[in-house]
């Protein structure tokens with residue numbers, strides 16, 4: 001460490017990250033996905049009924065629906081329509097949906113390809129009073145849409161917050177939309193549809209507020225156009241916003257967004273555009289709604305749309321097994337890798353249970369998982385120097401996390417000002433990204449070092465979020481002094497005479513420098529993430545005692561060249577006792593944890 005030092009205007013300029021890698025990592029047992037079922041191969045949809053039963057309905061491509069209840073899959077299928085379903089490739093039983101107030105209605109809907117390959121939307125109901133058994137023989141077909149090719153059948157049906165059924169239809173298949181269905185407004189293929197299934201149980205109705213009901217150029221069922229193969233779409237339960245994942249041709253996978261206030265009529269671009277690029281050069285982009293996020297072939301080959309969960313939209317890729325969290329930040333969208341399951345993890349669908357917890361299926365091996373949220377506790381948020389709890393304005397904190405970081409590694413900020421994104425994550429305090437010093441994951445051990453904003457008010461709670469974690473409230477305190485150490489016990493001291501690191505005893509009458517954190521506000525403003533290059537003293541009174549004897553403090557303030565680090569220059573009093581002594585720094589009558597120093601005879 002000594003070699004990493006140089007002098008800076010009379011102060012010491014130890015490379016600003018040197019201390020923090022000394023921090024001891026806390027042990028955690030990381031569980032990223034929690035397996036809840038192993039027998040649901042070819043899973044195409046996961047739904048909950050909203051009836052208070054806590055059940056999950058696990059839809060299988062072969063034409064059956066299994067119930068997961070109280071921790072296990074029931075042996076008897078809820079529905080078995082294998083005799084009606086064509087299966088294999090992209091065909092099969094692809095989706096189910098429960099209408100609002102299912103508890104009283106006891107009917108539900110499915111989306112499958114029939115023996116001819118056509119898309120069928122139909123209604124089934126319970127046999128009798130048994131909530132775990134539907135009448136597979138009693139079907140009411142609402143809508144049949146012929147399919148020209150075996151692929152791109154869409155398959156999702158969802159009831160929106162408006163009580164209407166939305167249907168995601170692919171472009172009919174083959175490649176590059178040979179029939180031009182995406183932009184053919186007389187075709188139901190390549191569209192998002194919206195129908196009213198609940199007003200008249202004999203048939204479906206066209207909602208009078210559909211965007212094209214009075215336009216003879218359009219089928220009135222159409223809600224939005226320009227889809228290639230929406231696998232899959234969902235509504236944010238809290239906002240009503242809709243997210244549509246559209247599988248790409250050979251360049252980009254895309255996430256499309258429809259705000260809750262939309263009245264429909266969006267054109268999402270296919271086959272004029274794939275993602276944000278023209279399929280053929282010089283295309284007319286006028287009137288097209290471009291995706292909010294795209295990813296290229298290096299990241300994945302077939303998007304699987306998911307759900308908004310804990311404030312972020314989670315989605316994945318069927319081929320690469322990655323799960324991402326997409327979140328709005330101001331006017332931009334920020335994408336974070338949340339999990340990397342590798343190519344053996346063929347992500348075919350996500351689902352939400354009644355409580356809003358997220359699930360995901362591995363199509364290939366039949367495993368279904370509950371997504372375990374990234375977590376940390378307020379007890380795991382400590383001063384980077386003293387391990388004291390509580391955040392101080394401008395201070396450097398360490399947070400120990402679980403499930404937040406997706407890959408091993410040590411990421412250390414390499415220059416100033418400190419970045420607000422590091423190692424693929426952000427840390428937010430009261431919603432705003434803060435400067436990051438280090439992000440470390442070593443096996444199951446994770447820690448993140450960040451700087452607290454300078455404008456936090458003592459006595460309040462600050463809302464802290466690490467990556468996609470839940471938000472945890474952390475108390476803000478005026479000062480929480482801590483002295484950096486050489487190790488767990490000994491203070492790190494620098495000689496004032498030659499700026500060398502003290503490795504043995506210190507001498508009475510000489511001047512030394514210690515480094516500290518959590519000393520509070522200074523008399524000069526400093527931007528978050530920036531180091532001061534000038535003298536800036538702390539506003540509160542500091543005192544230093546060694547072996548009980550008071551030492552004179554010449555300076556207590558910013559450590560130039562560092563971010564959020566303070567230094568205290570002091571002269572060792574002649575009355576300090578010799579031998580191994582306690583070093584006690586206090587600011588505003590708050591004591592730092594005691595460090596040890598050896599005082600020479």
Ligand SMILES: [Ca+2]
Pocket residue numbers: 226246254268269270273274275290291
């Ligand atoms: Ca598009």
